[in-house]
Amino acid sequence: MSYSGSIPTNGTAQAVLVLEDGKRFVGKAYGATGQTLGEIVFATGMTGYQETLTDPSYAGQIVLMTAPHIGNTGANDTDMESARIWVSGFVVREPSRTVSNFRSQRSLDDDLESNNVVGISGIDTRAITRHIRSAGAMRAGIFSGDFLKLSDSEQLELVQNAAQMRGRNLSDDVSTVDPYSLPAQGERIGSVAVLDLGVKKSTLNYLAERGFEVLVLPQTVTAKDVLSLNPDALFFSNGPGDPAASDAHVDLLQECLRAGLPYFGICFGNQLLGRALGFRTYKLPFGHRGINQPVLDKATGRVEITSQNHGFAVDMPIEGELDSRAGFGRVEVSHYSLNDKVVEGIRCLDIPAFSVQYHPESAAGPHDANHLFDRFRDVVMAHQNAAGAGDSK
Template structure:
């Protein structure tokens, strides 16, 4: 049998089963099942470290027609734990392609499934919520339904999970500034995407990418003019060390910008709570309003958690960082999509302004961070209370 005729099955933790055909590597994949609504950018999706620990379902029906190349990955490897598509392309039809998507899935031992009704799975996840799931193919597909379901239910929950050590860089590295140099920016790599680093360097920052184990003294030792927390997978409630580090960065007076996981950790540093969304936001077509301009942006999302904050006006930070306001809100469900501090130089957004596959409506946020740094002039370590 060829790989496309090898039986496979997707099993959700509620017992729902979807038989199909193997796609990618053979074996078993376990993770939280989520769906993503982007019609383009599947290579960026599977190489986004924020998807670690998840089985990703593409709602677009035809996947793989443009193949893959060596320019578009967002990180050093594929991070999805499993991949679900309806109709994989039989041929690759793009001049930039160097191989097929299936080639990469097999080479990196990513178990997938094709030939299932992805609309039905999406509706199930919307109705019930994100669930643990498993893909079983090859000899693993011959296990009984009871055995497969037991394996799925024995898998790890996303709540309480911390993937930072898995996705972060093992050692610090530097990306030179492009054009006129502003200064060093300290980037905490919690699963950072290459496009993010590219856009920061384009704004004149010498980008120092730091491992997630870095200390405050090590951050300050590079004499940064600003700090940045990246996107990443996992539960923000399980990242106490990164929240503590961020508190020190804010008290040192460094201008701060965070995206996605960085937004959730900024919320926690401000003393706010976070919570798990029913099925998260995953895709490149989420409408968000920027309250500072009144403009509605179409944005790229990949998150299953959100910040719990009042959206009816400025409020005092429970952790003593002055006044905070919700700067961006999702127009679909009212979820907090951004935070801005009014008394210290810090802001964040929940979505991905660097989205390499588009849209690019929110790319201006990198300019906003640059302007924030330049507006501060020479930086001195101060207590936020003194700034107020």
């Protein structure tokens, strides 16, 4: 939650970052001035800061960039992953003093100020990153402008009273209010119902490029609503919050899986598939965020460098076939992280459903996992052919 202050950013105004455990870092105001609270997390991408800022998965979080220089290439309309910036706050070591890119339409500072994003610069982001890796993600606040008049204890009290990410459902904050659609590009192979839990523009475009008519639905829809559209497949997007707080979405997914709909989920959609299959989820100490996360595809033995943003994961053993505790047959972990062996993908062996924890659309790169959209198309077409063969008998 952010509040715009009354003092404009001038590049020299002071700001302070306060962590839940009492640590304080004094720097310069960056972007809008005021007060903001959220869970502080770090993102390791050296590029793609605009895609990070406009990713709805970061709602409720203060994002710290580990790359030391941010803003070099400015900002533009093309690289927006949604209609606005979603982060609660922004922390950088050194903002770029100049913008140098032929695609730039404005500076990053302009975007931060126009979106009322309270930020801080000129602090030791490496030290903060090392602290988060040791102590774990925690609540934090950035204070500048009039809010510097608060005492240290008053600022810390605000941080410690802020909402925690565990148990928090943020889908309603980021989802579309009204349904909308994108036409299939090229030969139409069918329609896919997309549950918008914080979906990114690139994801929708990649689905449309595979021949899907894309039906984007609010997170409030029911299974009856989805099935009434008679889609050829179902897709759950990325999104913020705790998957353990999304029981309604789990129920919706289970009903659609029982109805035989092919399913593909990414990030939050992976966690919800895990829950729908009967497994639990848990909070990671500091999560995976950035565009350089190594993942092993068990089927091919190939290592893919992936884009990720998640603070929760599915609790499953990474080896062997398992029986779904919810009655969906055999399942297995298809991908796992090479950094810490966290589950990064799930494959159902008896129903047409799979998911990955990372973001295969990865607009800022790398594109190692983009082939998963082709795989989804193949799964849907195979299901259509099998259904057609059954109907002809």
